Amino acid sequence: xxxxxxxxxxxxxxxxxxxxxxxxxxxxxxxxxxxxxxxxxxxxxxxxxxxxxxxxxxxxxxxxxxxxxxxxxxxxxxxxxxxxxxxxxxxxxxxxxxxxxxxxxxxxxxxxxxxxxxxxxxxxxxxxxxxxxxxxxxxxxxxxxxxxxxxxxxxxxxxxxxxxxxxxxxxxxxxxxxxxxxxxxxxxxxxxxxxxxxxxxxxxxxxxxxxxxxxxxxxxxxxxxxxxxxxxxxxxxxxxxxxxxxxxxxxxxxxxxxxxxxxxxxxxxxxxxxxxxxxxxxxxxxxxxxxxxxxxxxxxxxxxxxxxxxxxxxxxxxxxxxxxxxxxxxxxxxxxxxxxxxxxx
Numbered sequence: 056x057x058x059x060x061x062x063x064x065x066x067x068x069x070x071x072x073x074x075x076x077x078x079x080x081x082x083x084x085x086x087x088x089x090x091x092x093x094x095x096x097x098x099x100x101x102x103x104x105x106x107x108x109x110x111x112x113x114x115x116x117x118x119x120x121x122x123x124x125x126x127x128x129x130x131x132x133x134x135x136x137x138x139x140x141x142x143x144x145x146x147x148x149x150x151x152x153x154x155x156x157x158x159x160x161x162x163x164x165x166x167x168x169x170x171x172x173x174x175x176x177x178x179x180x181x182x183x184x185x186x187x188x189x190x191x192x193x194x195x196x197x198x199x200x201x202x203x204x205x206x207x208x209x210x211x212x213x214x215x216x217x218x219x220x221x222x223x224x225x226x227x228x229x230x231x232x233x234x235x236x237x238x239x240x241x242x243x244x245x246x247x248x249x250x251x252x253x254x255x256x257x258x259x260x261x262x263x264x265x266x267x268x269x270x271x272x273x274x275x276x277x278x279x280x281x282x283x284x285x286x287x288x289x290x291x292x293x294x295x296x297x298x299x300x301x302x303x304x305x306x307x308x309x310x311x312x313x314x315x316x317x318x319x320x321x322x323x324x325x326x327x328x329x330x331x332x333x334x335x336x337x338x339x340x341x342x343x344x345x346x347x348x349x350x351x352x353x354x355x356x357x358x359x360x361x362x363x364x365x366x367x368x369x370x371x372x373x374x375x376x377x378x379x380x381x382x383x384x385x386x387x388x389x390x391x392x393x394x395x396x397x398x399x400x
Contacts, residue, residue, distance in 0.1 A: 056080045056087075056119040057149055057176045063092040063101065064121050064183055069260040070095045072237045073326030075187040079105040079120040081113055081143075088112040095262075100125065102134040106141050114142040121180040123152040123173060126160035135160045138169065145170035149180030153191035186237065186328030189349070195319040196237065196330040200339060201229060201352040202367050209364035210336060215248030217365075224391030225354045227257045232352060234258045236331035238265040238288075238322060241281070242338035243274055252280045253333065265327065269338055271312040273297055290318050315345045340369030343380065350399040351382060357392060 063078025071077070071093050079101035081089040089112065091104025099107075102124050106113045118124075124134040124146065138146065151173055152158045161171040181188055186197040203220040204210045211217035219226065233239055234255045241253060246268060253266045266281050271292040277299065281287055287301035292311040295303070304321060308314040322330060331352075332342060342348050353367075373379065382398035389395070 056082055056117075057121070057147065059087070059090065060101075060119045060121050061149070061176065061179055061183060063090055066092045067094055069234045069258075070262050072096070072262070072328055073187075073190075075122055075184045075328075077101040077120065077122050079118060081105045081109045081116045081118055083112060083116050088116055097130045100131060100134050103131070103137055106137060106143075115144045117145040117147065118143050119147050119175075121149040121176070121183065123148045123150065123158065124160040124164070125152065125154075125157040126163050127156050129157075133160070135163045138164065139167050143169060146172075147175055148173040149175055150177045153188050155191070184328075186330075190323045190326075190328050195316075195323050196327045198319065198330045198332060198342070198347055198349045199232070199236070199352050200332040200334075200342065200348050200350070201232060201354075202339070203229070203354045203356070204367055205356050205358045205360050205364075207359045207361070208367055209360035210367055211248070211365040212360065213363045213365065215244060215335060215365065217245075218249055220358075221354045221356045221393045222391045225356075225393040225395065228390050228395065229352075229354065230255050230258045233264060233331055233333075234260045234262075236264050236329045237327040238267050238330050240267040240269065240330055240332045240334065242334040243268060243270040243272075244335040244337060245333070246270075246275055246279050246281055248335070250280050251333075252283065264331075265325075267322070267330075268301075269313050269315075269318070269334075273303065275299065275301075290321075315342060315347050319347055336365045336367060337369045339367060343368050344370065348400065350385075350397060353396040353398065354390065355394040355396065 060078040060080045064076040067076040074096045078092040089105040089109025091101045093101045126133050126135045164171045189197040239253045266287045268289045273291040273295040282300045289301050289303045290313045292307040292313050306314045306317050384398045386397040
């Protein structure tokens, strides 16, 4: 039943942001009497959908849900009150809600005489909402750095051109990861070299992620494709009166470049759970050096570009192997002719 609840929650993978992905199953014994999932912010929560589908059969049922039911008034009323009203007998949650505003729903249910338990498939539940958990507990998004490279670790020609390193199947897979992200981040170097749109294509979704550009001196061309249609946020390090089809936020560090950790805090404040970085080796290196990366999504193509081509990360030289950045590979898959590696710090 919990596995089914998690599968239902997956249906909101591309659309539920900034809310968590939640699925719910109502059962009488081994028979499912209602189920639902949360589609988008402002819409009914998974528990409400499942109870509405169950109707009178909700009374006395056991609820399986991957996240503790909420106890606060947000865009919708508290799920706890609806659960009590419909006489649910028992609630089993995979994990407690990390949102301090919405937490303690389980305690309220228990106080009302409704059985409450949590911990079933907790690891899977946390993985599904890893960005939401990060935003609630760390005040920053979960940052995934996507890199397409050759076998010798090269990501672009010396002049910055990188279209295309990998094959069509890998690029489509990258768009699936884009679709689940709340925002896509790139740097001014990539904008100048490739003029990307950074939109989701080849994947069906009703939502386009926010597009974010790190542009310290606000040099972005007015006709850059990433500015088309709005939905673009630019972080710069100097005050500038330029009028652009984007929101501009000035967050300078001592060198008048963008203060990257503060940028992550600002994105979290705006409801960004998962941030996907698709930038050049300089910005990649800066983000890694400043502790702003959680995992790497790397596509390796069976080709070579040579030493003059750009690498993955611009990092300062190290004097011993003990200083290397260590990661843990969590998945390794073949996508068409390319290899996809997911590695976490």
